[in-house]
Amino acid sequence: MSISAKKDDSLFESEPYYEAQGDEITLFEAAYKNHIPILLKGPTGCGKTRFMEHMAWRLKRPLVTVSCHDDLTASDLVGRYLIVGGETQWIDGPLARAVRQGAICYLDEIVEARKDTTVVIHPLADDRRVLPIEKTGELLKADEHFCLAISYNPGYQSVLKDLKQSTRQRFIAIEFNYPTTNLETQIVVQETGLDRDTASMLVKYAVMTRNLKGNGLDEGASTRLLVHTGKLIMSGIDTRVACRTAIADALTDEPDLLAAINELGTALF
C-alpha cells in the first residue's frame, strides 16, 4: 500500500508559497463554501499540488493527499479492519478520515485508480455528501468543512483512462496551465534563489520545449523541472550541464528530439 497521506493531518503552519495564475483562489473558495467538489485539470508540474497546500492553509483545514495508482482499491481509501492486540479494530482510510474530521481530501491523478474505486467517491461528490462504509454498515456523513478535490491531467494519455462523464460532471473544473512568463520567472526566483536573469532564461527555454509539444514530445518542460534546474545551478552546477540533465534528458530519450532540445539550449546559454 502506498498512500502518501500526511499521517497527522496537521494544519499548515506557514503559508505555502503559491503564485495565483488567475482567479483559481476565488473559485476554489466559492466552491468550498458551497460544498461543490473541485476538479483540477492541467499538465504535470504546473502547481496543482502546491495550490492545494496553499488552499488548505488559507482555509485553515488539514490536507489529506492520496496519490492514486492502478492498484488502489476502495478499502485503501475507505478503511479496513485490522487486528490490534488480539482485538479487531476498524481503521479509517485517508478518505474516511478526511470526511470525519472535515479535512480537504485531494486525490491526485484520479484516472490512474481502478474504475471501481472511483465510484466510492460518487455519493460524496454530490449533494448527499456521504461515504457509505460497507464493512461497518456506517453511513458516514461528511463534516461541514470537508472538501473533495481531484486532479486529472488531460494530456497525451491512454483513452482507456479517460475520466467517466458520471464522475467528472460532479465537479467544477479549474484549469491550470503553465504560468505566464513573468509569473513563472518569479516562481523560479522564489523557489530557488536564482537571479532574475538566469531564471527568465530558464523560462524561455521551457517555452521553447513547450513549442515542441505534439511533434514527438508528449510534454514540454514543467515549472517543476525549472525549479530543479535552478536548484542545481544554485548548488554550483554549470548552467548548461544543469539544463541538459534536469531539462533535456528529463524530457525525452529520443536522440533526434534530444539533439534539437540541446541545440536550443546551446543557443540560449
Next chain:
Amino acid sequence: MPLTTAELERLLERVLDPVLSSRRTVSESATSLSQCTEKSQQFALQWLKIVCATNAELGYRFITNVAAAMSRMDLQLVEQWVVNALDIYDQSGLYPGTAALIEIDTFIKHSGTHRQAVKLKQERELLGRYLQGLSGRNMQIRSSSHPHTDTESVYLPEVINYFSDRKSNRLVLKAMATHLWGMNRFGTFKRATPDAPGLEQRLSELPDNANKMSIFHALEAERINACISRELPGLKRELNDLSGIPKHDATWQTAIDVLSLPTSTIDDTLKWTRLFLKRRIPLTNSKPWHGSIDIHAAEQASKQRLDKDKTELAKLIEELIQKLDAENSLISDETDKELQISLDNQSEDEQMELSINGEQVQMPPELRKKLEGMLQDLAQIPDEWLNANNNSEESPGNESEDLDLPAELPNSDPVFYYDEWDYQRKHYRKHWCTLYERQIAPGKSGFVDETIAKYHTVVGDLRRSFEILRDDPKTHKRQPFGDDIDLDAVVEANTDMRRGEEMTDRLFLKTQRSDRDIAVMFMVDLSGSTKGWIVDAEREALVLLCEALEVLGDRYAIYGFSGMTRKRCELFTIKQFSETYNESIKQRIAGIKPRDYTRMGVTIRHLTALMDTIDARSRLLITLSDGKPDDYDGYRGDYGIEDTRKALIEARNKGIHPFCITIDRQGSDYLPHMYGAVNYAVVDDVRKLPKEVSEVYCQLTR
C-alpha cells in the same frame, strides 16, 4: 579603402580590353565588386591577371562570377573554384572551363563532398525542430541557392562550405536559419496596420541607388543580429568565437550601434538607409549567415496569411463569446460585445490581456496563439477585427454545389446516404452525400513480406512493445481461488472471524491477462494528394500495424476513403472486424491507391454507424491523413472543417473515441478544433509514419 565602381571599371577594362565590345562591358562586374572588401577586391584582381594569362575570355567569365562566388565561399574555397576551372580549361577547352566558372552551385555541391562541408539534407530535421522550438509559427525549411525567407518558409543553401572546419560550417547553417527566423520574429516585414504601406513600397520611396537593396539589407541584418544576440546569448557567444568574420569601418559601426539598441525597429533601419544613400556610403561586408532578402515574396505570403488569419480570428472570437454566454460568465449581457486586447510591450516579452466590455477574461490558448502569430505581421490589430459582431460574411462553402459530375457507372456497389452539416446555416443538409462501399483490386502478393523484411528491426521492436501491452498482467485481489494468498484479505477475514462474522473464501490473488476489450477502426486517407511516398508510407504503416495488432489481439478494421463531390463519396474496405488477417487482406493493403479528394464527414458518419454495431468497452476511430478535409465542390476551409468536427462530435456522442494521426505539419492549426487538444498526433516526417502509427496506437491504449 576598397576601390569604387569607377576605379574598378577602369582597371578591368584595361586587363580585359581584347574581349570587350560595346555590348559586352565590365560595368556590372565593377558594381558588384565595389561592394566587396578591399581584401576580396585584391584577391579578385590578382586572380584575374592569372586567368587572363591563360585565356582572356576565361578571364572575362571569371570576373563576372567572382563576386557571387565570394559571397558564397570563403577565399580559400574561391581559390579552389578558380583553380578547378583552369584545370578543366587545360584538359577540355574553353567551353567546359567557362561552364565550371558559371556553375558555382555545382562546385559548392561537389566540394560539399569534402569532409568539412555541411549538407542541409542531414541537418534539416534537426533545424526544423530547432525553429519550431524558437517560435510559435511553424516555419518550413526548404532549399535554395539564395538563402532568404518568405515568412512561411526559411530557404537555406543545400551545402555550407564557408569555413574549412565542419563545426564552423554547422554553426553558420544554424545561424543562418536563426537569422531568417529572426527577420520574421523581430519585424523586418512588419507593418503598423493592414493598410499601411509595405516595406517594398517604403523602400521605393528612398533615393535611387544601385546599392539600395544591399545597403538596406546589410543594415537590417545587423539590427536582426543584435535582436538575436539578446534573445540567444549562447548563439552570440559561439558566433563571436568564429574567426575571420569581417569588421566594419567607423561609419557603419556608428549605424550598427544605434540599430543594435533594443528599441530600434525596421523604421530605424529605413532612416539609416536613407542617410547612407544620401551620403553615398559604400557597402560593408555582410556576415556569412545573413543570406539575402526577398521582400516581394515575404509581403506576398504575409498578405495572404493575414487574410486567412482575419477570418480565423473572427471565428475564434465568436466561439469565445458563445462559450462565455453559455457559461453566463459575463456580468453585462449587452449584445454588443466590444473586445479589447491590451498589449503590454513595455516588458521584454509581450503580455497580452483580453477584456470584453471592460471585463477581463482569460484568453483561450488558440486565440492567444493566433494573436501572437498575427502580431508578427502587424504592430497592431485593427479594432474592427476584434469586434465580435463584425462577422465577416464569407461566401458559402458550396458555391459550386450543382456541379453535375456523373457518378461512376455502372454501380452495383452498396449505396448509403448521409446528412452533412452546414455551419453557416447551422443545419444539416439532408441526404446530402452519397457513399459507395467499394472493393479494392488486390495488389501484388509479395508486398507484405517485403515490407516486413524492410522493417524487420522495427517489427521486432513493435512486437515487443505490443506484447508488453498484451501481457500486462493484472493481479486481481480477493479471488475465490488463485496463484497466491491475498494477505490483506486473510487479515480481514481473520478479523471478521474474531468478530463472529462469516469468514469469506475470497482469500486469493489471481494473475490474469489484462482484459483489454478494444475495437479499433482505422480510416485511411486515399486522396490524390497522398500520391507518391505518402501512400507508400500508409501501405507500410498498415502492414506494421496489422503485425502488431495480431500480437495484441485487439479487434480491428481498416477502411480507405476518398471521393469526388458529395455525389460520389467512396469507402474502400480493407479489413472488416469479422475478417481475419489473411492473404487476401494483405493483397488489399498492397492494392490501395491514391484516388481523388477527402470528404471526411461522411466517412466518419458511415464508420460511426458501422462501429455502433460493435460491442466493446473501448471503441476507437483513428484517422490517418495528410491534410485538411477537402473536396472538389467547395468542401474545404471552414465548411469542411466544421462538418468534420460535427461528425466527430456525433461519433463521440455514441461513445466512440476519435483520434487523428497526420503528416500535415500545419496540423496543429486546425486539428485541436476538430479532434480536441489532445486527440491528434503530428508525424513530421513521412518516413517515420509506418513506425509512428503503431507507436501512437500503443501509447493510446497502454
